Amino acid sequence: MDELMWSVARTSGMISLLLLTGTLLVGIMARSGRAFGGLSRYTQSLLHRSFSLLCVIFVMLHVLSLLADSYAKMQIIDIFVPFLGDYRPFWQGLGTVSFLLMIAIALTGLLRRHLGQRVFRGIHLTAYLMWPIAVAHGLGTGTDAGTLWYRIVTVISIGLVLAAAIWRLTANYLDHSATRRLAREGVKL
Amino acid sequence: MSAELEIDWTRCQGRGLCIELLAADLTSDPWGYPSARRADGHQSGTVILAEDQREAANEAVKMCPLSALKLRTSAHQ
Numbered sequence: 001m002d003e004l005m006w007s008v009a010r011t012s013g014m015i016s017l018l019l020l021t022g023t024l025l026v027g028i029m030a031r032s033g034r035a036f037g038g039l040s041r042y043t044q045s046l047l048h049r050s051f052s053l054l055c056v057i058f059v060m061l062h063v064l065s066l067l068a069d070s071y072a073k074m075q076i077i078d079i080f081v082p083f084l085g086d087y088r089p090f091w092q093g094l095g096t097v098s099f100l101l102m103i104a105i106a107l108t109g110l111l112r113r114h115l116g117q118r119v120f121r122g123i124h125l126t127a128y129l130m131w132p133i134a135v136a137h138g139l140g141t142g143t144d145a146g147t148l149w150y151r152i153v154t155v156i157s158i159g160l161v162l163a164a165a166i167w168r169l170t171a172n173y174l175d176h177s178a179t180r181r182l183a184r185e186g187v188k189l
Numbered sequence: 190m191s192a193e194l195e196i197d198w199t200r201c202q203g204r205g206l207c208i209e210l211l212a213a214d215l216t217s218d219p220w221g222y223p224s225a226r227r228a229d230g231h232q233s234g235t236v237i238l239a240e241d242q243r244e245a246a247n248e249a250v251k252m253c254p255l256s257a258l259k260l261r262t263s264a265h266q
């Protein structure tokens with residue numbers, strides 16, 4: 001039973017990383033306001049929501065299977081309070097921190113019409129903090145962190161998110177940024 | 190009965206999602222913001238939608254990334 005739970009935990013952890021990276025990439029894509037490749041803005045928004053909710057589901061599976069695996073020595077409180085664990089408390093704590101942030105980001109994302117835009121944006125932007133914490137958690141405490149394929153997946157994820165984040169910071173990131181710049185400068189179209 | 194789309198211009202940042210979903214009634218201005226496609230499509234700051242656009246409009250209201258849209262049902266034509 002422990003063996004099974006352990007492999008469920010590792011697999012769901014890995015899938016969570018992929019989904020989280022995908023969520024971030026599509027979120028950055030959607031924020032630019034561009035139709036991207038064949039993806040309409042609407043499709044991007046739907047994909048962003050679906051990836052993130054799937055990610056939450058896999059993270060829950062990840063946490064529950066570790067609870068059930070007696071070797072992980074996890075208590076219910078470790079899900080909600082970081083750094084109390086018995087097994088690699090620091091790295092496990094990073095997992096708890098990213099889990100709590102993810103729940104907050106996803107919930108306020110779903111409820112954004114009932115919150116102010118400021119509250120939504122403020123909490124949503126912590127995604128850029130949460131992603132590296134989750135990646136560090138996987139590298140620090142994952143059983144598979146030492147394997148070649150886990151490293152390859154992690155390095156590719158980091159590369160893609162870094163590239164997207166740099167693009168996010170460039171002047172022409174937003175669709176119509178050139179014409180809007182002209183408008184701010186008072187040029188009539 | 191017709192539906193009117195109310196766009197909160199203090200919120201909208203012209204991300205274009207509603208223009209995609211409501212292509213029959215909305216078009217993009219040069220800066221990427223939505224505007225009524227038909228000349229008579231405006232009414233006191235709102236955009237009048239064709240009757241069969243209600244479902245698409247609901248979806249746009251739900252998915253607008255800036256929560257800038259509201260749907261109003263009005264009795265006049």
Ligand code: HEM
Pocket residue numbers: 023024027028030031032033048049052053055056102105106107109110124125127128168204253254255
């Ligand atoms: C694991 C959970 C999630 C993560 C990590 C995440 C991450 C992101 C990121 C990185 C961005 C780009 C933000 C920027 O650079 O300004 C973004 C944008 C956005 N996300 Fe999420 N997100 C999550 C869940 C959700 C959910 C559940 C919704 C609800 C529908 C949502 C709705 C949005 C919206 C509306 C935008 C803004 C798009 C725009 O302003 O055009 N997100 N997200």
Ligand code: SF4
Pocket residue numbers: 196200201202203204205206207208221222223252253254255256257258
């Ligand atoms: S979807 Fe929202 S933000 Fe985008 S153009 Fe329409 S009203 Fe503006």
